Amino acid sequence: MINTYLADGKFAFAPLPKGPQGRKSSFNGLADVIYAGTRHQEAAWKWVKFLGSTGCQDLVGDSAVVFPAISSSAERAMKAHEKAGRDVSAFTSVADAEDGTFLLPVSDHGDEIGQIVQTALEEVWLGQKDAATALTAANARVNELFGSR
Structure with missing residues (x-):
């Protein structure tokens, strides 16, 4: 949603407040799965393998729609945001901090x-x-x- 919120230049992001245990944020990861009953298991497996590849994650990073799980692809996303003039440090600083994120x-x-x-x-x-x-x-x-x- 970063691109949506920053599209008209009226908004910016601020760091989360710090609580007694510091600044922490949950994150949601995406899971690529295959329906067990699919009639196209080989094609589905090929697609899921592509989704988890650096090649696919670089495409995602370059378009800056999410921060990919592969570090080098996430770096590409951050560079794409920077090139577009979007400051995403409110998100990346928490993600980079030790114990800054947790799974729900x-x-x-x-x-x-x-x-x-x-x-x-x-x-x-x-x-x-x-x-x-x-x-x-x-x-x-x-x-x-x-x-x-």
Whole structure:
């Protein structure tokens, strides 16, 4: 979304605030997978191998749509952003810091949890509810998802 937010020049990015454990950010990696029931296993495997290759990741990096997992390709993305005049250091400084990033936990009901929490946060940001009310209700709804266990 970097390119989208910076397209008209009205926005910039700032570093995340530091908390008691420092400045940290979750990251989401992409996983290229093959449907087990595909009738095109060889073609799918060829495609997935290409997606994980330096050649493909360099294409992605050069277009600066995401930061590729391959370091040399990520460097290309940073150079593409720099060439376009986009300062992405708010993202890269956290990623470069020791223990600066972490993986989100894997959970059942992940999509539902995400929607519940996102809605609660939007209600707070829009001034529709105070944080304690919105987040307490969201927590109760998330807990209900696991009530049948």
